[in-house]
Amino acid sequence: MANGAMKTQRWFDAVQRCQHKGEAYALVTVLGCTGSTPRDQGSKMVITGESTYDTIGGGHLEFVVTNKAREMISDNKSVQEIQHFPLGASLGQCCGGSATVLMETFAGCDFHIGLFGAGHVAKALVTILAGLPCKVTWVDSREAEFPADVPANVTQVISDQPTYELEQLPNGSDVLILTHNHQLDYELCLSAIKHGNLRHVGLIGSLTKAERFVKRMLHRGIDQTDIDRITCPVGLSDVPGKLPMEVAVSIAGQLIAVENKGKTTDARRGLAWKEIKQELGGEVNTEGQGSVLKVTHT
Known part of the structure; x- marks a missing residue:
């Protein structure tokens, strides 16, 4: 068993x-x-x-x-x-x-990222995501492009139907479209719009690429509101650089900002020391650093 x-x-x-x-x-x-x-x-x-x-x-x-x-x-x-x-x-x-x-x-962890493409930027990005509290579904059709070892929080998916894999992502996922093929990027954007329940969709590329994609989508009758949910170029605009790691840092920074938007940290979490002492009883020793509560066994 x-x-x-x-x-x-x-x-x-x-x-x-x-x-x-x-x-x-x-x-x-x-x-x-x-x-x-x-x-x-x-x-x-x-x-x-x-x-x-x-x-x-x-x-x-x-x-x-x-x-x-x-x-x-x-x-x-x-x-x-x-x-x-x-x-x-x-x-x-x-x-x-x-x-x-x-x-x-x-x-x-409910911070789920769908990463499409296994090129240089994606590889650099995975090394960063390995140290973040997130789950990553990493999709590409080219098995040889994946590294021999992937981090524990990354699931490698070799698929000839990446658009299908995107549509199966959990609601609330963040999607990063970083493939080597512009037409595949476009099809993945359509799948992201079809999914309808993604938190953030980032597309790698230039402003010119973004404008072309917008025109194609509008020509297909896609609503501008749906198109606007796709961020292109993906990444923080104030983090410059064209090296794969520089681009990866920019993308990771944007993801961290999305994940933490609107979150607040409560000043108090769990039981207060006063409540613990009251509930457990016992003798408190305040000598040295901190306090020690010794609970006697009867």
């Missing part, structure tokens, strides 16, 4: 993998236990929508925790919950002890 095989991968490797891929996951930690339990405090496992990694002891406890974690993951929010399980009374396990677990969910 796939899930069973995944248990051999340690939880910390799974966390790194999920972070790199932008995949939603839950990290489960046994905070404490009494009596006979499958695993001791500190045991951890990672749960995704499809797999589990490492184990907190198996049995019905792990089954219930896995199902609960997947319910939490489905909301795609980063939250924390502490749950207590009497193993004998509520879960029917023969050990008869109890376990308290911390369930932390980490939202998956």
Whole structure:
């Protein structure tokens, strides 16, 4: 069974993998236990929508925790919950002890980029996108143009129908059209307009290319409002340069601006220190740097 095989991968490797891929996951930690339990405090496992990694002891406890974690993951929010399980009374396990677990969910990445073309600019851009919290679908019909290794957050798609691949992108995706063929660029622009639910569409090229595309689209009866959703030339106008990496930096900067437009950061996130002290009790040591809350076990 796939899930069973995944248990051999340690939880910390799974966390790194999920972070790199932008995949939603839950990290489960046994905070404490009494009596006979499958695993001791500190045991951890990672749960995704499809797999589990490492184990907190198996049995019905792990089954219930896995199902609960997947319910939490489905909301795609980063939250924390502490749950207590009497193993004998509520879960029917023969050990008869109890376990308290911390369930932390980490939202998956919804910053999705469809990158069309595997030329010099696209290759340079991928090296930048590898370090950003995004998922990239990289499409080209020329297998030989792709590098031997691609970053963990990039999915390589070799397709003779790139327009179809564009139309299958999730709603809210950002699209970058950077192919070697002007006619293909034009057809991809039409597919982007047909999709209708993309956040940002960027087309590489000059102002002259943009004007020609606009005339062709208007001649086809495409509404000017739909045409205006395509940005050409793509990239930040105040970031000059014609080298592939310079163009890539300009495009990446524009994408980052689009992703963060209108976002605000709350001054307070999670539990305040005062609330944590109140809820957990214990002795606070303020010597040295910071404060230490020591929770005694009874």
